[in-house]
Amino acid sequence: MSEAVLETRNLHKSFGALKATDDVSIDLRPGEIHAIIGPNGAGKSTLIAQICGGLQPDAGSVHLSGRDVSGLSTAARAQAGLGRTFQISALAMEDTVLENALLGALGQSGRPWQFWRSAARRTDLLDRAMAALDRVGLLDDAEQVTANLSHGQRRQLEVAVALTLGPKAFVMDEPMAGLGTEGSKTMTTFLDGLREEAPILLVEHDMDAVFALADRISVLVYGRVIATGTVDEIRASKEVKEAYLGEEA
Amino acid sequence: MSTILIIEQILNGLQSGIMLFLMAAGLTLIFGVMGLINLAHGSLYMVGAFAAAAVAGATGSFLLALVAALAAAALAGAIVEMVVIRRLYKAPHLDQVLATFALILIFSEGTRWIFGSFPLFLDVPSYLSGPIRLPGGIQYPLYRLVLIGVGLSVAIGLWWLTARTRIGIQIRAGENDREMIAALGVDISKLYTIVFALGAALAGLAGALVGAIQSVQVGMGEPVLILAFVVIVIGGIGSIKGAFIGAILVGLTDTLGGIFLPQLFKLFMETGAATQTGSALASMAVYVLMSLVLIWRPTGLFGARA
Amino acid sequence: MIRESYINWIVLAGFLVVPLWALSADEPFTITLATRAVLLALAAVGLNIALGIGGLVSLGHAAFFGLGGYAMGILAHHAQTFTPLELGMFTIAGTKSMPIIWLTAIIVSALAAFVIGLLSLRTTGVYFIMITLAFGQMFFFFSISWSAYGGEDGLSIYVRNGFPGLNTLVPIQFFGLCFTALCAALFVHWKLRKSPFGLALNAARQSPARVETVGLNPVRLKLLAFVISGAITGLAGALFADLNRFVSPTMFSWQLSGELIVLIIIGGVGRLMGPVIGAALFVTLEHFLGAFTDFWHVWLGVILLLIVLFARGGVVGILTGKAGPHV
Ligand SMILES: Nc1ncnc2c1ncn2[C@@H]1O[C@H](COP(=O)(O)OP(=O)(O)OP(=O)(O)O)[C@@H](O)[C@H]1O
Ligand SMILES: [Mg+2]
Numbered sequence: 001m002s003e004a005v006l007e008t009r010n011l012h013k014s015f016g017a018l019k020a021t022d023d024v025s026i027d028l029r030p031g032e033i034h035a036i037i038g039p040n041g042a043g044k045s046t047l048i049a050q051i052c053g054g055l056q057p058d059a060g061s062v063h064l065s066g067r068d069v070s071g072l073s074t075a076a077r078a079q080a081g082l083g084r085t086f087q088i089s090a091l092a093m094e095d096t097v098l099e100n101a102l103l104g105a106l107g108q109s110g111r112p113w114q115f116w117r118s119a120a121r122r123t124d125l126l127d128r129a130m131a132a133l134d135r136v137g138l139l140d141d142a143e144q145v146t147a148n149l150s151h152g153q154r155r156q157l158e159v160a161v162a163l164t165l166g167p168k169a170f171v172m173d174e175p176m177a178g179l180g181t182e183g184s185k186t187m188t189t190f191l192d193g194l195r196e197e198a199p200i201l202l203v204e205h206d207m208d209a210v211f212a213l214a215d216r217i218s219v220l221v222y223g224r225v226i227a228t229g230t231v232d233e234i235r236a237s238k239e240v241k242e243a244y245l246g247e248e249a
Numbered sequence: 250m251s252t253i254l255i256i257e258q259i260l261n262g263l264q265s266g267i268m269l270f271l272m273a274a275g276l277t278l279i280f281g282v283m284g285l286i287n288l289a290h291g292s293l294y295m296v297g298a299f300a301a302a303a304v305a306g307a308t309g310s311f312l313l314a315l316v317a318a319l320a321a322a323a324l325a326g327a328i329v330e331m332v333v334i335r336r337l338y339k340a341p342h343l344d345q346v347l348a349t350f351a352l353i354l355i356f357s358e359g360t361r362w363i364f365g366s367f368p369l370f371l372d373v374p375s376y377l378s379g380p381i382r383l384p385g386g387i388q389y390p391l392y393r394l395v396l397i398g399v400g401l402s403v404a405i406g407l408w409w410l411t412a413r414t415r416i417g418i419q420i421r422a423g424e425n426d427r428e429m430i431a432a433l434g435v436d437i438s439k440l441y442t443i444v445f446a447l448g449a450a451l452a453g454l455a456g457a458l459v460g461a462i463q464s465v466q467v468g469m470g471e472p473v474l475i476l477a478f479v480v481i482v483i484g485g486i487g488s489i490k491g492a493f494i495g496a497i498l499v500g501l502t503d504t505l506g507g508i509f510l511p512q513l514f515k516l517f518m519e520t521g522a523a524t525q526t527g528s529a530l531a532s533m534a535v536y537v538l539m540s541l542v543l544i545w546r547p548t549g550l551f552g553a554r555a
Numbered sequence: 556m557i558r559e560s561y562i563n564w565i566v567l568a569g570f571l572v573v574p575l576w577a578l579s580a581d582e583p584f585t586i587t588l589a590t591r592a593v594l595l596a597l598a599a600v601g602l603n604i605a606l607g608i609g610g611l612v613s614l615g616h617a618a619f620f621g622l623g624g625y626a627m628g629i630l631a632h633h634a635q636t637f638t639p640l641e642l643g644m645f646t647i648a649g650t651k652s653m654p655i656i657w658l659t660a661i662i663v664s665a666l667a668a669f670v671i672g673l674l675s676l677r678t679t680g681v682y683f684i685m686i687t688l689a690f691g692q693m694f695f696f697f698s699i700s701w702s703a704y705g706g707e708d709g710l711s712i713y714v715r716n717g718f719p720g721l722n723t724l725v726p727i728q729f730f731g732l733c734f735t736a737l738c739a740a741l742f743v744h745w746k747l748r749k750s751p752f753g754l755a756l757n758a759a760r761q762s763p764a765r766v767e768t769v770g771l772n773p774v775r776l777k778l779l780a781f782v783i784s785g786a787i788t789g790l791a792g793a794l795f796a797d798l799n800r801f802v803s804p805t806m807f808s809w810q811l812s813g814e815l816i817v818l819i820i821i822g823g824v825g826r827l828m829g830p831v832i833g834a835a836l837f838v839t840l841e842h843f844l845g846a847f848t849d850f851w852h853v854w855l856g857v858i859l860l861l862i863v864l865f866a867r868g869g870v871v872g873i874l875t876g877k878a879g880p881h882v
Contacts, residue, residue, distance in 0.1 A: 052768065078770035090765045092758040094880055100765075103758050107769025112755045112776070119751045165769060286681045288813075336864055342681055343612050343882045347820055348863045350813045354856030362850050475692050475809065478685040486681060525702055532696035536689050540674055543686065547677045 003066060004029055005199050006082075006169040011050055011060035013043075013223075020046040021057065022223035026201075028169055033191065033200045035210045038220035044203045045087055047220070048173050051201070052084045053077045065168060078107065083167030083198070085158040087174045091146050097157055098142040101129035104164030132163040136190065152183040159190070170200040176209050188212055211235075219243070253387050258508050259501065264393045266500020267400030271455035272477035273484070273492040274407055275448025281487030282420055282444050283338050288349035289329065290452055290477065291470025292356035297322040297453025298460035298469060299360060302369040311374035315457055322453020323446040330445040335438065353471070361467045368464035371457070396458055403451065404493055411489060420444060476503070479535055483542045485552025494550060499535050506534035556876035563828045566835070570734065578727050586726040587798070592838035593733045594795045599818040599830030600740045601787030606816065607825030608748060609780040610760030610882050612684050614812050615671070615691030619785040621698065621807035622667055623660035623792025628710040628802035630656050635713055653718040653732070656793055664789025665782050672781035676774050688809055695807035709803025716797055723797075733794050737831070740787050745827055747783070756780050760882070788815075817859055823871030825880035832870050 004027035013021035020043040028034045036044050049055035051062050053074035061070040069077050078084070091100050102119055105128040106112055119125065133139045136156040141149065149157065155175055162170055175191070176184045188209045191200060195215075204210050210217065211231050218228040221243045227234060234240055276290050300321035305314035329352060337345050372378075373392045380388040411417040419435050431437050456470065463469070480499050484491025511527030518526065542550065570593065577585035598620050605611040633640045633649025640647050650656060675686045699707050715723045723729045747753045759766045759773035766773045796802040805811070814837070822833030840858075844851035862869060868879045 054764070073772070074764075074767040075770050075772045078768050084768045086764070086768075090762045090768075092761040092765060094761055095754075095758060099754060100758075103754060103766070103771075104769045106751050106755060107766075107771050110770070112751050112771050113779075114751045115747055115753075116750060118749045119754045120749070122751065125751070161765075161769065280681065286684060333860065333864075340863075341882060342684060343606075343816075343820075343824075344863050344867070346612060346614065346684060346813075347816060348860055350817065351856040351859035351863065354852040354859070358850040358853040358856070362853070471809070475688060479689050482682060482685050482689070525700075529697055529700045532700040533693045536693035539686070539689055543674065543677060543682075548682065 004063075005065060006051070006171075006201060007063040008047075008051060009061045009063065011047065011062070012058045013046060013050060013055065014058060019223045021050065024060070024220070024223070024225055026218050026225060026228065028199045028201050030199055031195055032215040033195050033202055033213045035202045035204055035214035035217045036220055037204065037207070037210055037217060042220045043223040044220055045173055046223075048084070048171055048201075048203060051171055052082055078165065078167075079110065081165075081168030083162035083165045083170045085155075085162050085170075085172045085175055087177065087203075089154040089158055091154060091157060091161075093145075093147040095146055096142065097133065097138055097144050097146055097149065098129060100146055100157055101133050101142075101160055101164055102126070104132070104161040105129045108165045128164050132160040133157075135163060136160040137186075152179050155179060155183075155187070159187075167198055169198055170194065170202075172200060173203045174205060175202070176204055176206040184209055253385075254508075256385070256387055257389060258505055260389055260393065260397070262501035262504035263497065264396050264400075264500070265504055266497040267397050267404075268455050268459050269473070269476055269480055269500055270400060270493050270496035271403060271451045271458075272473055273480040273496050274404075274489055275451045276477050277481045277484070277487055277489060277492045278420075279445060279448045280481070283334075283441055285334060285338060286342055286345045286349070287334070287448075288346060288474065289352035289356065290448070291472075291474030292353050293322045293326055293449040293452040293470070294456035294473055295356065295360060295467065295470040296325045297456035298371070298465040299364060299369065299456075300453070301457035301460055302371040302465045303364075305371050306369070311372075311377075311461075314371065315454065318453045318457030319450045322456070323450040325453075326449020327442055327446040329449075330442050334445060335441070338441070357467050364467075366467065368466035371460045371465055373461045392462065399454075399458065403454070407489060416440075416443070476535065479539050481549070483539055483549055485546075485549030487553065488549070488551035491549055491551030498538065502534050502538050503531075506531035510534070557874050559826070559828075559871060559875050559877075562832075562871060562874055566828050566831055567738075570737075570831070570835070574727060574730050583726045586730050588838055588842060590726070590730045590733050590798055591795075592834045593730070593737050594791050594798060595815075595818060595837065596831040596834035597733070597737045597740055597794070598788045598791035599815045599822075599834055600737065600744055601784045601789075601791060602815050603784075603819050603825065603830050604744055604747065604787070605777075605781050605784035606819060606882060607829065607880060608753060608760065609756050609777045609784075611777055611781060611784075612816070612882065613675075613687040613781070613784075614684050614809065614816070615687030615689070616785070616788050616815050617807050617809060617811040618671065618691045618694045619664040619668060619788040620792035620795070620811060620815075621694055621802075621804070622664045623789035623794075624796035624802040624806040625698065625704065625710075626660040626663050626789070627656045627716065627793040627796045628712065629704060630659060631712045631716055632704065632710050651714070651716045653716045653723070653797070656716055656797075657790055660789045660793035661786045664792070665786040667789075668782045668785025669778070672778045672785075676778055676781070688812070691807060691809050691812050695804055695809070698804040698807055705803070707804060709801060709805075712797075712800045712802075715800055729798070733798075736790060736794060740790075741827060741831070743783075743787070748827070752776070752779070757880075760880070817855075819869075821859070821862060821869055823869035823879055824882050826869070826871040829869055829871055836870070 006028040009025050011021050011024040024047060038044055050057045061068050064080050069080055102125050105125040133142055136159050138156055138160060159175060176187055179187060184206055191213055214231055216230060217234045218225050219240050226243055227237050227240050272294060279285055279287055297318035301314035301318040304317035305311060333348060337348055377392045377395055379391060381391040383389050411420060419440055476499060480495040481492055484495030510531040511524045514523035514527040574586045574589045602616045605613055630649050631651055634651045640649060671690045675683055678686060704710050717723055718732060721728045755766060755771050756776045759776045763773040792806060818833035818837050819830050821836055822829035844854055866873055872879050
């Protein structure tokens with residue numbers, strides 16, 4: 001079995017009396033989509049924040065390609081190869097779509113300290129940004145101001161910015177949220193192809209998408225991973241049904 | 250240096266700290282509840298002082314003057330809240346800074362218009378003037394002791410108001426969750442006006458009380474305002490307890506620094522240079538204190554952690 | 556609606572035409588007024604880089620303005636009294652040469668901005684505003700109590716400092732120098748805004764989380780912006796002191812910090828020419844309203860309130876019909 005690209009070891013995080021993350025150890029292997037599911041407030045976003053660096057865990061560690069990145073800042077983890085998308089789009093809303101993608105390419109290049117040259121003349125950045133926009137189907141909207149995009153297009157742009165980073169692993173928080181059936185299908189097809197490029201840790205509420213995409217699923221309830229397994233195993237698991245799916249089915 | 254002098258200076262520091270607290274309490278309350286940064290708070294201090302000076306001049310009664318200061322500042326605060334401030338609660342901080350800066354211009358020049366550029370004088374009433382003998386043989390001005398007493402009473406009153414009364418509960422609920430409190434049927438805009446007027450009244454009271462030992466003039470509010478900012482940054486914005494402790498710290502640092510730093514430098518410098526260096530550094534001492542606190546805790550001593 | 560670039564060129568042209576007209580009409584005072592506007596604009600162009608692009612609401616930029624002023628005052632004071640300036644380990648001579656004074660002003664205020672920024676940027680929001688304000692006050696009180704350079708009374712310089720090849724005592728020549736400095740600063744802003752650094756800084760204002768997740772450090776970006784900003788405002792301070800041949804603690808006053816923000820807002824925050832338009836209007840208002848009433852600040856306050864409440868984009872926003880960046 002190949003080594004995990006991304007791994008958490010015994011993560012713990014409490015907010016006062018609330019255990020938002022309770023001994024979570026999961027891993028993401030090359031070429032796979034590992035979905036994290038769980039009811040609202042289960043601690044999925046909190047987990048992602050600890051992986052990507054916004055939130056310091058109380059205990060435990062995060063490893064990227066075998067390297068302990070727990071002590072690194074968010075920026076350093078991104079440079080080390082984490083490509084994150086947010087549950088609620090965090091984009092530069094006044095900037096154009098292209099500028100947002102350029103920002104990603106700029107971060108990837110690691111050379112933001114240029115003051116005299118026009119960013120639009122850095123062809124290396126431009127190519128990278130355009131390529132990413134093209135892949136998510138936003139090329140025609142490159143000159144649009146981001147605030148004018150539809151909700152679905154913003155989700156696509158989130159993904160495009162992550163693409164410009166050329167990450168070792170994607171970490172996506174509900175990329176389908178609010179997309180509608182059609183949008184979800186497109187995004188599903190897109191993510192399906194993306195796993196070859198880098199594995200995806202996917203937090204998602206859309207069960208159709210999860211069952212269609214995931215190689216493995218982990219179920220998070222009250223901050224604990226109560227089960228990890230293939231789609232079929234999770235579907236069959238009694239525990240999961242009781243704790244989570246039961247309520248919905 | 251004698252013990253008496255030291256005790257005297259500590260009392261002076263306490264007194265100025267407690268007056269700062271009156272300013273800082275209003276500022277921090279307004280920020281905590283409404284999320285508003287109010288530069289015009291110093292103008293309300295000035296309004297209180299002018300109202301007191303004018304009424305004392307006309308009636309000769311210091312108590313009436315204090316009542317006038319409270320009323321005028323509260324009224325000015327309520328009007329300003331209803332006309333301008335209320336539009337700023339959801340606005341970015343920059344807008345709040347600018348609009349309240351504009352209010353300072355209007356208040357200051359307006360006051361100059363009405364009262365002229367010369368300072369007014371507000372006298373300490375005879376029954377409060379003169380020194381009093383403290384245990385240990387220290388002579389200390391009675392009025393300054395009264396200021397300490399009044400300030401402490403206000404602090405206790407504020408604590409009681411926020412911890413024990415219905416309106417205090419509403420205020421604290423408003424800090425945590427505006428929608429919740431609106432859903433409970435509390436008239437939130439009325440609550441905000443009341444909080445703002447209360448903060449204004451405290452500032453006005455401080456202005457009147459301090460106006461009796463300093464001169465009452467246009468622009469008197471801004472230095473105090475800035476020190477009050479330092480206080481609430483040190484204490485943690487939104488925390489009344491923090492404002493109290495911060496105010497005492499700043500009052501003591503400012504007063505004691507001015508006296509003792511030059512003395513300290515005399516130990517290893519010649520007198521002239523020591524006085525110069527010491528007093529220059531003393532004038533910056535509270536800001537150094539603030540930077541140190543912030544390096545240690547970026548949200549102040551009692552501020553909510555980001 | 557008018558294109559922003561047209562407005563920009565018209566404003567710049569206006570700044571050239573007015574003093575040239577004043578020269579031909581022999582109205583030296585108008586040239587002095589125009590120089591004053593240019594220098595306030597220069598200081599605000601500096602602030603606009605931190606405020607308009609980086610979103611840093613600094614209420615303490617007077618610190619840099621004053622440092623620039625005192626850099627000029629102290630160097631010129633030592634030159635005119637023929638006393639060397641003792642700096643602990645080494646001694647330097649004073650100077651009346653503008654290029655050296657400018658360089659000193661820029662370096663000193665950049666260093667100060669670095670230290671102040673490093674400390675202040677640990678915080679955000681209201682804390683940042685108040686802390687920058689407090690640092691400004693720190694310099695204010697220091698300058699008042701430091702009697703070696705005049706304390707509260709300030710320092711006077713007998714003769715304006717010199718620039719190779721020019722007679723700076725001729726108002727129009729000094730104006731030309733200041734105007735050139737303003738154009739250079741505008742050019743810096745314009746270049747910066749389009750550069751990779753500007754792209755990242757502008758995004759850091761809007762969404763620090765986004766900038767971090769692409770692997771950039773928003774605080775470092777903002778710190779550098781703050782340093783550049785402080786350096787430009789410092790240069791403005793040195794020239795401003797030279798214009799008045801006088802420097803005093805009022806250059807450090809927090810009202811000045813407030814007024815610099817006001818200029819920017821009146822013109823249009825984050826807009827290339829916002830500060831320039833704001834400064835032109837400010838000086839014009841000051842001159843005409845000031846002649847008409849002693850209490851013109853009341854009207855300035857009212858205008859400012861109206862702009863904040865009803866016209867957030869400032870003059871450029873109104874003319875172009877585009878709201879512009881949000882800070
Ligand atoms: N900073 C915080 N302070 C206190 N509690 C928090 C904080 N952040 C999250 N929580 C709590 O932790 C729990 C987990 O939140 P989290 O956002 O991780 O859930 P989630 O699984 O992502 O939910 P959703 O599906 O709604 O996105 C929730 O109960 C939430 O209220
Ligand atoms: Mg979530």
